[in-house]
Amino acid sequence: MNGSYELVIKPRSGWQPIDWRETVAHRELLGFLIWRDIKIRYRQTFLGGLWAILQPLIAMTIFTLVFNRLAGVKSDGPPYPLFAFAGLAPWTFFSNGVSMSSGSLVANQQLVSKIYFPRIFIPIGAVAALLVDLSFSLGLLFCMMIKYHWHLTYHALLLPIFILAAFLSASGIGLALSALNVSFRDVKYAVPFLIQMGIFVTPVIYPIRYVPARFQLLLGLNPMTGVVIGFRSVLLGGPADWGLIWASLAMSVVLFISGLFIFRRMERRFADII
């Protein structure tokens, strides 16, 4: 078949580059793993795929009641429920992505210890499978916009950039945490806590202008700040601090690349210690 093909299996140590050739050769498997995750996520649930939109919808209702009505948090233009939901849709994607992917290697330990394929597919596939949920909640957001007579503009065409940024950040963090989780199951307990903290340092509930100007750029180092601001800006209109957005976008790329490297460095020991 392929006479010239020669692979040398030898000890590896230190930082490993990504083997792109091999990753591309296995791309169909990534597709199958995503497809599997989507298929089984809501199997044997009564509400099925509805859970994808219920989660941000319920959060939106609670936030509207507690922060908007009781605490008097105001949006920066659109009705608060729209404002909250436009932030919650990417945030839910991101937080579920981080928690699913950080546990993904251990959840698939059978695969890791019995067969070889590019391991990065496991955490990345877990995040990618959630894109389906994100599209459901975006659909719901469009319905809500119709209800509130809020019009889409051509700015919405920029949305994929922010979806990509959310994907890269969730995957980057997920790659690193899933690799750590193989050695330290502490990750399992720390992640829900970190995600809970995360929503408060991301302008999901409140608009960014509530944050003192000198802290805003610091907030921009949180990649989800730019994503949430970007989502709102391109979908609902209104002002956007592009400096902040660029900082977050750059941050998401940095996170993804570091995640890949951390993962690759720890990868060779997975099968021995999982």
Add this chain to the structure above:
Amino acid sequence: MKPILEFCNVSKEYVLGGATRRKDNLREVLVRHLKKPLQALTLKPKEPVREERFWALRNISFDVNPGDVIGIIGRNGAGKSTLLKIMSRITDPTEGHIKVRGRLASLLEVGTGFHPELTGRENIFLNGAILGMRKAEIISKFDEIVAFSEIEKFLGTPVKHYSSGMYVRLAFAVAAHLNPEILVVDEVLAVGDMAFQKKCIGKMSDVSRGGRTVLFVSHNLAAVQNLCHRGVVLTHGQLSFNGTAKEAIDFYLHSVSGQGSHGHVIDLANAPRTDLRRPRLLEKMEFYMDGSTPMNGNLPMGAPLKIRLHFPLSKPTGNFEIGIGFDNMFNQRVFTAHSCFEPDRSHGERLGPQVFVCNIPSLTLVPGEYTVRVWMDIGVDEVDLVDDAARIQVIESDYYGTGRVPWNGAFVLKHHWYLEQTNGASTPAV
């Protein structure tokens, strides 16, 4: 022609203790890193890290030529699975390297990646992709896979509702249709019902006759002998034999009979008793295979077993008897050897140290572990009993001389089959 697989000093070292070892506890790691600067300040010598390590594989070197069908045999823990894991790229070697010149697929278990919630049809695709098949390849072989698995009717049922037999059939069907240049198989034939096992062995021989390179690990020595023409034996992580399959099996059988879990001499005088009031009469028990070859716990099925029992008689006694019981892992007595069954016993009263020998020309128990219980009677009274005197591991062998290992029942018996000549029926004319 270049070898398709080249093993060059492949070694693998493991740190004992698994995931719970010191190094992998987050708190310990943090504490250690925080301590480092402090240690540097106080100039305290660095605490030596004491970890127990062992070499699962040591300097394994051999070549595999295209079309070779190699059986890898060895006791549990000899490193067979580690070797397969390294060539499957699941884990890295610690030293050395392997050159692989072809598409390699490994089958370390059947049904890797099967998801219980997915249907049979969905699992065929998922499992196929995990094993390295292309989507187009799976689609083109789909009908063949389904036919092989014999589960057409249940394709739309989630596999969690399958019986274990159906599950294994489906899983093996997918694996059997892999089409790599090098196929690595671990122990997967040990599952499934009889008829399906036969079918799998048939499929495996088709594969090997098709000129493909196969590396096959199994405890089923008969299958190794049937399928493979070369064999390598691993002993304590080292390559101890490399030759034809037949020679390798002979080598293996010879070597295991010399290295059991306990020596061939068992000290019964100090063995625990349940009844502490009785004197300890039974002193020593010795195991031999044929002649004077010591038997250290591993006995090929059907091999002869000679047991020598030492005990003293403090006063002249005539009516003493010894019983030896073999209990299987389910605590069922499968065989009792008792001196009262010996028709030729004609001895008068005896005094002083005695050696009573029990000769079993062929121990035909099926492979498995047996607990040996030994007791002594004088007259109608049991005077001594050692419950768990020894463990015997009966290992697979080609008892019938057909290369087929019996798969169930408690023991094997010589038996013969022939067709009677009948009127009217005849063999078809050639």
